[in-house]
Amino acid sequence: MLFDDRFPRPRHVVVIGGGIAGLAAALRLRDTAPDGITVTVIEQAGSVGGKLRSGSVAGVPIEDGAESFLLRVPEARALAERVGLGGDVVSPTSAGATVWVDGRLRAIPGGNVMGIPADLEATAASGVLSDEGLAAVRAEPGRPGSPLGEADISVGDLVADRLGPEVVDRLVEPLLGGVYAGRAANLSLRTTMPALAAGLADQPSLIRAARASRGAAPQGPPAPVFGTVRGGLSRLVTTVAHESKAAIRTGLPVRGLRRADDGWHLTVGSAGLGGSTTVHADAVVLAVPAAPASRLLTDVDEDAAKTVGVLDYASVALVSLVLPGRLALPPGTGALIPASAGRLVKAITYVSQKWGHVLEDYSGEPVTVIRASVGRHGEEAALQRDDDALIAAVREELTTLLPLPGGWPVPLGTKLNRWGGALPQYTPGHLGRVAAVRTALAGEPTLALAGAAYDGVGIPACIRSGQAAADQVLSALATLRGEPVHG
DSSP, X not given: OOOBTTBOOOOEXXXXXXXXXXXXXXXXXXXXXXXXXXXEEEESSSSSOTTOOEEEETTEEEESSOOOEESSSSHHHHHHHHTTOGGGEEOOSSOOEEEEETTEEEEOOSSEETTEESOHHHHHHHTOSOHHHHHHHHHGGGSOOOOOTTOOOBHHHHHHHHHOHHHIIIIIHHHHHHHHSSOGGGSBHHHHOHHHHHHTSSOOOHHHHHHHHHOSOOSSSOOOSEEEETTOHHHHHHHHHHHHTOEEXXXXXXXXXXXXXXXXXXXXXXXXXXXXXXXXXSEEEEOSOHHHHHHHHTTTOHHHHHHHHTOEEEEEEEEEEEEEXXXXXXXXXXXXXXXXXXXXXXXXXXXXXXXXXXXXXOOSSOEEEEEEEEOOTTOGGGGOSOHHHHHHHHHHHHHHHSOOTTOOOOOSEEEEEEEEEEEEEOOTTHHHHHHHHHHHTTTOTTEEEOSHHXXXXXXXXXXXXXXXXXXXXXXXXXXXXXXXXXO
């Protein structure tokens, strides 16, 4: 069929990348676009979901990737509610984590902001800091210093200067490491702790900024911090994909992206056997990691491509173990291991103790489920062992980090999931670089960037990024054609 002004060609939006950011963008387009827009999601992997993937070990359901999402920001819960899974959002049944200090596990004190103590009495009672380290924290609000203003600085440098190296080593870095698998000395304060940075704009005290960012204490019992979806986060992925009504194309790399008179032309498919094809799009949401995004942007804006390509990533591995019996684990949700401990394992989650729903649908004998996280930025060599060797090394460390009465039993099952280049490393100046890229691409409003490479690593941040990208291209299409933005 030939298209002319009487029979205009249907508008087509292509989302490159089928992680949660790309899927959120596709659903947003479905919900807000006028009739007549078609949406295609193209994903290089064999399935959508990215780092949201559920699996099982010895018949017990586990998460192969991301475990949960923040509830204090609304996007993930709202997305679950939008697709009919709001009633299946569950929170941890056990509260509080520990940190490995001086050869023993100590409770991470309450009232902290990503490790910055806001409640000095709770910090003192926890025993995490030495007398000398605690004295430095107590003295900090009265120490002279300069406000941060508009500058950016690494978290580690600022905290070490204001509160001393113990707070970095024993609190901030273990908590940041759990989120970013990075070192505090290399992570941007403004990107990883924006509320704290705002509190330092006109005064220098980290303690005061931490207290201000926590705000007034809410009345009643504390609200849950984290949530997940009963049955696994893959349920959220598949339900969002289905509700988006998008055409989902998996196993297809996008090898090229270039501007054309009638929109965008994408080169899709392998360069080898089977060949590639050209796909037309009126608008594109680019929701892939930095390296492939940089390659695809090269023919659009070379400077933007180079700036995106600067972003580095950390690789991690997750080792899940199902152990026979209900073992006597320490209290809480798990343990964090500081980098200074020189251990391979950086975090341990007591899955069956933290998430009560995990074993509710399991009909086998009583078990205990534990997950260990391995890998920090710059320590990729530790992950180069083969699967059996890496699992064996993790199991050996667990016996010393987490001694169990009667010793560690032989697991009923183990599973290793490797996530190469999983977590972006936001070095100081990250927000400025992202702003520069989006400014450079402002002349191409039908091309939008989304995902963890730009706007945050958490599930809610990725959802918000995908939705904003969908809003941008939809508004651009409406402006170009003089149509209403929303259907």
